[in-house]
Amino acid sequence: SRSLNLAVIPGDGIGQEVVAEGLKVLSAVLPQDVKLETKEYDFGARRYHATGETLTDADAEALKQHDAILLGAIGDPSVPSGVLERGFLLKLRFLFDHHVNLRPSKLLPGVATPLAGQPEIDFIVVREGTEGPYTGNGGTIRKGTPHEVATEVSVNTAFGVERVVRDAFARAQARPRKKLTLVHKNNVLAFAGHLWTNVFNAVAQEFPDVTTDYIHVDAATIYLVTDPARFDVIVTDNLFGDIITDLAAAVSGGIGVAASGNINPSGEFPSMFEPVHGSAPDIAGQGKADPTATVLSVALLLRHLGHDAEAVRIEDAVSADLAERGTLPARSTSEIGDALSARVAG
Amino acid sequence: SRSLNLAVIPGDGIGQEVVAEGLKVLSAVLPQDVKLETKEYDFGARRYHATGETLTDADAEALKQHDAILLGAIGDPSVPSGVLERGFLLKLRFLFDHHVNLRPSKLLPGVATPLAGQPEIDFIVVREGTEGPYTGNGGTIRKGTPHEVATEVSVNTAFGVERVVRDAFARAQARPRKKLTLVHKNNVLAFAGHLWTNVFNAVAQEFPDVTTDYIHVDAATIYLVTDPARFDVIVTDNLFGDIITDLAAAVSGGIGVAASGNINPSGEFPSMFEPVHGSAPDIAGQGKADPTATVLSVALLLRHLGHDAEAVRIEDAVSADLAERGTLPARSTSEIGDALSARVAG
Ligand SMILES: CC(C)[C@H](C(=O)O)[C@@H](O)C(=O)O
Numbered sequence: 281s282r283s284l285n286l287a288v289i290p291g292d293g294i295g296q297e298v299v300a301e302g303l304k305v306l307s308a309v310l311p312q313d314v315k316l317e318t319k320e321y322d323f324g325a326r327r328y329h330a331t332g333e334t335l336t337d338a339d340a341e342a343l344k345q346h347d348a349i350l351l352g353a354i355g356d357p358s359v360p361s362g363v364l365e366r367g368f369l370l371k372l373r374f375l376f377d378h379h380v381n382l383r384p385s386k387l388l389p390g391v392a393t394p395l396a397g398q399p400e401i402d403f404i405v406v407r408e409g410t411e412g413p414y415t416g417n418g419g420t421i422r423k424g425t426p427h428e429v430a431t432e433v434s435v436n437t438a439f440g441v442e443r444v445v446r447d448a449f450a451r452a453q454a455r456p457r458k459k460l461t462l463v464h465k466n467n468v469l470a471f472a473g474h475l476w477t478n479v480f481n482a483v484a485q486e487f488p489d490v491t492t493d494y495i496h497v498d499a500a501t502i503y504l505v506t507d508p509a510r511f512d513v514i515v516t517d518n519l520f521g522d523i524i525t526d527l528a529a530a531v532s533g534g535i536g537v538a539a540s541g542n543i544n545p546s547g548e549f550p551s552m553f554e555p556v557h558g559s560a561p562d563i564a565g566q567g568k569a570d571p572t573a574t575v576l577s578v579a580l581l582l583r584h585l586g587h588d589a590e591a592v593r594i595e596d597a598v599s600a601d602l603a604e605r606g607t608l609p610a611r612s613t614s615e616i617g618d619a620l621s622a623r624v625a626g
Numbered sequence: 627s628r629s630l631n632l633a634v635i636p637g638d639g640i641g642q643e644v645v646a647e648g649l650k651v652l653s654a655v656l657p658q659d660v661k662l663e664t665k666e667y668d669f670g671a672r673r674y675h676a677t678g679e680t681l682t683d684a685d686a687e688a689l690k691q692h693d694a695i696l697l698g699a700i701g702d703p704s705v706p707s708g709v710l711e712r713g714f715l716l717k718l719r720f721l722f723d724h725h726v727n728l729r730p731s732k733l734l735p736g737v738a739t740p741l742a743g744q745p746e747i748d749f750i751v752v753r754e755g756t757e758g759p760y761t762g763n764g765g766t767i768r769k770g771t772p773h774e775v776a777t778e779v780s781v782n783t784a785f786g787v788e789r790v791v792r793d794a795f796a797r798a799q800a801r802p803r804k805k806l807t808l809v810h811k812n813n814v815l816a817f818a819g820h821l822w823t824n825v826f827n828a829v830a831q832e833f834p835d836v837t838t839d840y841i842h843v844d845a846a847t848i849y850l851v852t853d854p855a856r857f858d859v860i861v862t863d864n865l866f867g868d869i870i871t872d873l874a875a876a877v878s879g880g881i882g883v884a885a886s887g888n889i890n891p892s893g894e895f896p897s898m899f900e901p902v903h904g905s906a907p908d909i910a911g912q913g914k915a916d917p918t919a920t921v922l923s924v925a926l927l928l929r930h931l932g933h934d935a936e937a938v939r940i941e942d943a944v945s946a947d948l949a950e951r952g953t954l955p956a957r958s959t960s961e962i963g964d965a966l967s968a969r970v971a972g
């Protein structure tokens with residue numbers, strides 16, 4: 281019989297609540313013959329305050345033993361900005377070489393969007409996850425003086441760009457529209473821009489059936505609100521991807537339904553799946569959080585591990601649930617989880 | 627009698643057409659006793675193709691003799707991406723130390739927005755214009771090989787950050803709401819983020835009546851579509867400013883009405899005013915371009931030179947014109963210019 285050995289990181293704030301519902305739906309959807317094992321890890325603000333640790337070598341070794349990782353949210357106002365982000369979230373992306381940061385955006389029927397006229401939105405962003413300005417390169421001289429200079433270095437390698445661009449082309453090829461848009465700022469960031477554009481054009485030769493397109497990141501934000509239907513698959517660098525996927529989430533139903541995967545395609549390290557939203561400490565512990573983004577992240581996790589049919593069942597359940605929401609009274613976090621569990625089981 | 631000695635750079639594509647209307651409205655609004663002198667410069671694609679030049683030392687010297695510069699648009703598909711951007715637009719911002727890149731966003735009554743529910747939008751972005759990832763620092767090794775590494779260095783100085791932050795605080799203080807939001811990504815870009823945040827907090831002490839706020843750039847894109855009313859004045863770095871001002875323009879009526887100023891506040895060098903839109907070669911020469919963004923850039927120019935009353939008259943004329951547009955048949959570029967001229971003169 282098959283097994284699924286999952287590391288679970290509820291984390292901070294609403295992380296606990298939404299992860300519980302994600303696991304509920306996961307149990308409900310998995311076939312009888314798949315044995316689900318989960319181990320919970322206590323990363324986040326509490327652990328940091330208790331021990332000063334964010335992610336130790338031993339932690340990383342332990343996480344490596346799992347098939348995949350499900351994360352709720354990490355971050356709390358009691359911890360200085362950046363400590364948990366760089367000490368845990370980004371550290372894990374780099375340690376586990378999560379170079380494909382996958383963020384689908386689909387505006388489902390019945391879901392509210394800030395855009396007028398309910399446009400068609402159905403694209404995925406493949407964000408590079410291990411390079412760019414996220415590498416921590418850079419530094420400061422004369423700190424705190426009127427002569428301080430602080431630098432941030434965006435590092436881009438042919439190796440790193442090619443593998444994520446190739447992944448994005450393959451994803452585009454597998455979709456009906458087969459269209460891939462490179463988003464960068466190659467008219468200004470000419471060194472990195474030249475590398476990205478060149479690699480993109482070279483890899484495109486191997487995918488003659490994929491239509492390609494290039495847009496500057498500033499213009500991409502315009503199209504995301506005026507003509508999001510033009511996008512099918514987008515590939516972009518780490519920072520541009522961070523920015524446009526928050527905007528993409530906002531226009532396609534909000535971060536309450538935005539899922540993401542931090543993927544190591546080779547399987548050398550476990551991939552991590554998490555909702556795009558944060559820990560939302562203001563509503564934590566009140567049963568107000570929407571677990572949908574976590575549930576959709578579970579679907580990405582299942583698809584990554586080859587359980588495609590189960591992923592589709594979750595996505596269909598979410599679509600059906602969202603389509604009905606407008607007609608229902610507000611439900612708690614666990615009521616939404618129960619409803620989704622019933623749908624995937626049924 | 628007073629004088630206004632203007633350098634005019636129509637540039638490429640629709641630049642010619644919109645600048646003509648900007649000058650028409652400028653002539654109509656200026657008081658009799660202000661003598662308007664204009665000198666046209668031929669920068670852009672034609673000059674580049676004819677001579678290979680984008681902006682020579684002699685050109686820069688000539689431009690320095692003017693009180694201000696009005697620019698239409700620079701850029702043409704016949705010129706490789708980046709050549710005119712870096713060789714002209716950015717070169718001028720750096721040469722003339724245009725460190726305050728001013729971009730107001732106001733959704734005027736009657737103007738279409740992609741956002742549902744016609745939200746209130748009235749904020750200005752103060753984008754740093756001479757530092758960040760725009761400095762051209764960085765490089766490439768092993769170019770064109772599978773081992774290529776390309777870097778881009780964001781350079782941030784206490785000097786550069788402080789002057790633009792101070793400018794933004796002063797602008798916030800002069801507005802009724804007196805609120806300034808710093809947009810950065812200090813949880814990831816910790817070196818630059820620390821400098822920006824520290825300087826921001828230090829300068830805030832001098833403006834106790836200004837309410838301050840901090841948002842990560844990714845979250846800022848969400849608020850720009852879900853709650854743009856929360857913004858009054860935003861200060862941010864060169865690249866984040868580039869990205870969020872295109873989005874800001876999109877939600878507040880589109881780039882057809884988005885004006886900008888590249889300002890050297892000390893007056894050591896002339897400031898440059900230009901519409902945010904580009905040269906739009908697809909509609910050039912057809913009288914289809916909307917000159918409103920250029921006309922509003924003329925208003926920014928007038929205000930910068932102390933002609934506040936004339937700036938207000940232009941802005942009022944534009945508001946009145948836009949409010950009527952829905953009820954009028956489509957007009958040509960010059961018809962809109964004529965209508966605005968009549969309003970400011972009357
Ligand atoms: C929390 C932060 C480090 C992270 C990022 O910038 O990547 C987040 O914004 C995201 O998009 O996953």
Ligand SMILES: CC(C)[C@H](C(=O)O)[C@@H](O)C(=O)O
Nearest residue numbers: 467468498711712715716868
């Ligand atoms: C054309 C380009 C160099 C420029 C920029 O990136 O600053 C433009 O996008 C702008 O916003 O003025």
